[in-house]
Structure formats: C-alpha cells, structure tokens
Amino acid sequence: MARLPTVAIVGRPNVGKSTLFNRLVGKKLALVDDRPGVTRDRREGDAHLLGLDFRIVDTAGYEDHDAQSLPGRMRLQTEAAVASADVALFLVDARAGVVPLDEEIARWLRGSTTPIVLVANKAEGRAGEQGILESLALGFGDPVQLSAEHGEGVADLFEALLPHLERDETVEDEPEDDDPAAPLKLAIVGRPNAGKSTLVNRILGEDRMITGPEAGITRDSIAIDWEWQGRPVRLIDTAGMRKRAKVQDKLEKLSVADALHAVDFAEVVVLLLDATLGLESQDLRIADRVLEEGRALIIALNKWDVAQDPSSLFNGVKAALGEGLSQVKGVPLITVSAMTGRGIDQLLSAAFETREAWSRRVPTGELNRWFERAIEANPPPAPGGKRIKMRYVTQVKSRPPSFVIFGTRVDQLPASYERYLVNSMRRDLGFGAVPVRLTLRAPKNPFGG
Incomplete structure (x- = not known):
C-alpha cells in the first residue's frame, strides 16, 4: 500500500494549529483551548482537502527551551515531524502580527530541507x-x-499544497475492520504516570511520545500506525485517567473524555498498571x-523490573481482579x-489472540x-412451578x-442462570475473557391485546 504524503503543521503556541488540524480531518480529534500549549505530542490524522x-x-507549539525540559522535549517532537x-x-x-518567536521559527525552518508553505491564520476581516x-x-x-475556525481560504491552501502532494501512486483500500488483515x-x-507513553515508545523503538517524571504529559489520544511481525497495528496512547472527583481542570476533563472516546473506537484495550503501586479502585473503574463498552481487555503490570516481591504482587493482583471483575473471569494479566x-x-x-476471540462468529x-x-x-x-422453555439461540x-x-x-x-450460560459460552465456544452480550426474547402473544 503506497503511503499518503505527509503535511506537518508548525508554529508558536496558540496560532490555531489544532483548529486547522480538526478542519482538515473533518473531526474534532485534537483538543482545542484558548490557553497556549494544549498540544504536546504529534497527532496524526487522514486529511481531505477538495x-x-x-x-x-x-505538533506542539514551538518554544525555545532547554532540551531536557518539557517544552524542550515537545520542540524535539516538532522538529522530528517536520x-x-x-x-x-x-x-x-x-491578528497578533509577527513576534520574535515567529522569527526564531522562521530561521529554523529556512535551514530545513522540507518545503515550507507560510499560512497567515485568523485572517478574516481587516484586523489581520x-x-x-x-x-x-x-x-x-x-x-x-486563512481562517481555520471559519473555513475561509481553503481553496488557496489547496493550490499551495498541490505541487508538493501530487502522487502517481494509487493508495489501495484498507481492509474492512472484521478482516483479520x-x-x-x-x-x-x-x-x-503508569508509563503508557514510555511503553508506546518502547514498542515503536523510537521516542515518538513525550515522556518524563511529570504526571499528565499526554493530553490528546495519539494514534500511530505501525507493524509488529508484519501485522498492521494502530497504536493509541491516551491521557491518564484520575478519579472523577479529582478532575477539576477543564483541559483535563477534555483529555479524559478524549481517552474514553479512544476506548470506544478500539478493539483491544490494554489497562496499564504501575507495579510499584499495585491495583487501585480507579484501575477497576x-x-x-x-x-x-464491549471492548476486549488485557491487564499489563508495568515497571516489573523494579517491583518488590513480584510473585506475591502478581498473585495479589490476580486475586483482586478475579474479585473486582467478576463479570469477566480470566482477563489476561x-x-x-x-x-x-x-x-x-x-x-x-x-492482543491479536484476544481480538480473534472478540471477532469470533x-x-x-x-x-x-452447545x-x-x-440446557441438558x-x-x-x-419459578412458581411453571417451566421456562428455551427454544433456540442465534448470534446476532x-x-x-x-x-x-x-x-x-x-x-x-x-x-x-444467565451468568451460567455466558460462562459456559466463554468456556466451550472459545471466547475466553472477552465480553459476551446475551439478550433474552419471548415471542409476542397474538392474543395479548
């Protein structure tokens, strides 16, 4: 499959990069807020423009800071994207005009081999x-x-991008979701701080996500296309989820909502636990x-290399999961x-084995x-001496x-008895620990009226 050409959006904080990103992908994928520095990691999406x-x-807003600081690590991600x-x-x-940081970014970009298209955003009206x-x-x-917020100037943007993005290759259609490929x-x-972004970086073999000792670095849910042993994977890193009572900041609320949205669209979800802290009630929630949501679940105990008394910890977490997730026994740990x-x-x-069971017909x-x-x-x-007759079952x-x-x-x-049937299904029909939905339906009585 030929890859799509790639366009990176760069600029100082709060010039409207995420608003333009959302405009081009046609969805509100990136978090947008009035305060600067909302975006931290690179976020990718499929864009369509005329x-x-x-x-x-x-990308994150480009700022001139020490490479070891959080803004400095964000800048390195931006440079890699370009x-x-x-x-x-x-x-x-x-509207704000050119400021010294714009000039600093321009000096950096002039030294890049990547073609640059200058975009004056928020250009609607005479104020710009x-x-x-x-x-x-x-x-x-x-x-x-351009006005990314109102969609003005997109035809001019199309004309500016066209010479850089024209391709002779045709991109093949992606497989359907239920296709094993x-x-x-x-x-x-x-x-x-459970180590989600560090795990994603280790899986990819590169520093794709910003990491560090500060809690809550990741804000957007970031999807990355990748391959493992020749099999395609769309890896999604999400923001950390704290107890609802502790989430007061508007931006953190948006980040948690974005993470839950990512769960809705995933097939398999890995819940990452910090082995140095064990299992907490928030993990069970x-x-x-x-x-x-009907997603297949895997529990991963991270930081195992520094865990104390690992055997006792593993057995304790396994027992707590068995008690706390009584609706699904045997979730992989x-x-x-x-x-x-x-x-x-x-x-x-x-994860691949679990998806196979989750997709089983x-x-x-x-x-x-079965x-x-x-029933036999x-x-x-x-109940009350009246038999319950169960006639047949179908997978919908x-x-x-x-x-x-x-x-x-x-x-x-x-x-x-419903639990007995679901557990029997899981055991006998190869569903393992994936969620199984069961609905009971009685035929309508023609004389009921």
Missing part, C-alpha cells in the same frame, strides 16, 4: 491586514490567508468502563517493563449443539459477540 488526500500532523514530512505549513497569527504584510519579511513568499486497534489506558522491553512481544501476541450448528448440552447439563428453573453480531435466546417466560430467568 479531493486531495494526505496525512496531516499536528523532518519526516513532505511539506510543512508554518502558521502565524495574522497588518500581520499579513509583516509575515512577508519571514522569507517564505506570500502567505496563504485489518490493523489491530490497540489502545493503552491507565492512571497518570477503568476496566469496568472498558468491558461495559501480563507483566511488562516499558524501560527494558520485557514482555512486549507476549503482550502484542495476546460461531457456526449455527456448533452453537445449537445450547442443547448446556443444567436445566432452567421453574460479533465484536463483541452478541447472542439472542428465544423462549417462553425467559423474562423470569434468574440472573444466576
């Missing part, structure tokens, strides 16, 4: 005229005058949310170290044979596996 398709990369792009959009704020004139001095020619959509979730790379192949192998004959055996081994109760969908059982008086079936 029939032109390309990969767009939103170096790997086919063309970069250099955004300036037409002076800033547009000032931007000519940056040395990149006439700016594209389709990319595995794998989200990494957990509390702040996150796991419960993942299972409620894997020990990893994002620092050393231990357990990563085992984790990815388990049971042949009708096999399903009905149904007969399950443990017949349904007869996969991902997650969902079944409907038809019969008479099934509305009186106790929850314990």
Whole structure:
C-alpha cells in the first residue's frame, strides 16, 4: 500500500494549529483551548482537502527551551515531524502580527530541507491586514490567508499544497475492520504516570511520545500506525485517567473524555498498571468502563523490573481482579517493563489472540449443539412451578459477540442462570475473557391485546 504524503503543521503556541488540524480531518480529534500549549505530542490524522488526500500532523507549539525540559522535549517532537514530512505549513497569527518567536521559527525552518508553505491564520476581516504584510519579511513568499475556525481560504491552501502532494501512486483500500488483515486497534489506558507513553515508545523503538517524571504529559489520544511481525497495528496512547472527583481542570476533563472516546473506537484495550503501586479502585473503574463498552481487555503490570516481591504482587493482583471483575473471569494479566522491553512481544501476541476471540462468529450448528448440552447439563428453573422453555439461540453480531435466546417466560430467568450460560459460552465456544452480550426474547402473544 503506497503511503499518503505527509503535511506537518508548525508554529508558536496558540496560532490555531489544532483548529486547522480538526478542519482538515473533518473531526474534532485534537483538543482545542484558548490557553497556549494544549498540544504536546504529534497527532496524526487522514486529511481531505477538495479531493486531495494526505496525512496531516499536528505538533506542539514551538518554544525555545532547554532540551531536557518539557517544552524542550515537545520542540524535539516538532522538529522530528517536520523532518519526516513532505511539506510543512508554518502558521502565524495574522491578528497578533509577527513576534520574535515567529522569527526564531522562521530561521529554523529556512535551514530545513522540507518545503515550507507560510499560512497567515485568523485572517478574516481587516484586523489581520497588518500581520499579513509583516509575515512577508519571514522569507517564505506570500502567505496563504486563512481562517481555520471559519473555513475561509481553503481553496488557496489547496493550490499551495498541490505541487508538493501530487502522487502517481494509487493508495489501495484498507481492509474492512472484521478482516483479520485489518490493523489491530490497540489502545493503552491507565492512571497518570503508569508509563503508557514510555511503553508506546518502547514498542515503536523510537521516542515518538513525550515522556518524563511529570504526571499528565499526554493530553490528546495519539494514534500511530505501525507493524509488529508484519501485522498492521494502530497504536493509541491516551491521557491518564484520575478519579472523577479529582478532575477539576477543564483541559483535563477534555483529555479524559478524549481517552474514553479512544476506548470506544478500539478493539483491544490494554489497562496499564504501575507495579510499584499495585491495583487501585480507579484501575477497576477503568476496566469496568472498558468491558461495559464491549471492548476486549488485557491487564499489563508495568515497571516489573523494579517491583518488590513480584510473585506475591502478581498473585495479589490476580486475586483482586478475579474479585473486582467478576463479570469477566480470566482477563489476561501480563507483566511488562516499558524501560527494558520485557514482555512486549507476549503482550502484542495476546492482543491479536484476544481480538480473534472478540471477532469470533460461531457456526449455527456448533452453537445449537452447545445450547442443547448446556440446557441438558443444567436445566432452567421453574419459578412458581411453571417451566421456562428455551427454544433456540442465534448470534446476532460479533465484536463483541452478541447472542439472542428465544423462549417462553425467559423474562423470569434468574440472573444466576444467565451468568451460567455466558460462562459456559466463554468456556466451550472459545471466547475466553472477552465480553459476551446475551439478550433474552419471548415471542409476542397474538392474543395479548
């Protein structure tokens, strides 16, 4: 599959980079706020502009700081994005005019081999005229005058990008989601500072995500396309999720909502725990949310290389999971170290196996044979002396596996018997610990009215 050409958006903080990113991908994927420095990691998406398709990369605001500081590490990510792009959009704020930091960025970009397109954003109305004139001095020619918020000037942007993005290759259609060859959509979730971004970097073999001792560095959910042993993976790093009562800041609320949105679109979710802290109630709440959404779940114990009394810790976490996640028994528990790379192949192998079970569709004959055996081994109760007749079962969908059982008086079936059927399905039909949905339905009584 030929790759799409890549466009990076660069500029100082708060000039509208994420707003333009959202405009081009057609969705509100990047977090947007009035305060500067919201975006920290590179965020990528598929952009469409008047029939032109390309990969767009939103970057952190470029700031001149020490490379070891958080802003400095953010700047390194921006520089890497520009170096790997086919063309970069250099955004300036037409209303604010050119400031010293714009001039500093321009000096850096002039030394880059990547073609640069200057864009004067927030150019609607007459308030931006002076800033547009000032931007000519940056040395990149006439700016594209744009309003990312209102969508003005996109035709001019198309004309500026077209010479850099025209390709002879055709991009093949991606496989359907239920095709085993389709990319595995794998989200990494957990509390702040569990090591999610460090794990993603270790998996990719590069410093793709900004990491550090500060909690809550990641704000957006960042999706990265990658391959493991020749199999495509879409890896999603998410913001840390704290207890709801502790989340007061508007930006953190947006970050947590974005992480939950990423869970909704994942196939397999890895809940990363900090082995030095063990299992906490917030971890169980996150796991419960993942299972409620019908996603396949894997638990990974990170920082295993520095865990104390590992055998006792592993058994304790396993027992707590068995008690706290009673609705799904046997969720895979894997020990990893994002620092050393231990357990990563085992984790990815388990993720593919879990997706296979999550996507499984049971042949009708096999399903009905299981149904007969399950009822024969443990017949349904007869509340009030009236038998509950269970006639047949059908699978209505996969991902997650969902079944409907038809019969008479099934509305009186106790929850314990429903659990028996679901657990029997998991054990006998190869679903393991993935969520299984079961609905009971009685035929309509034609004389009921």
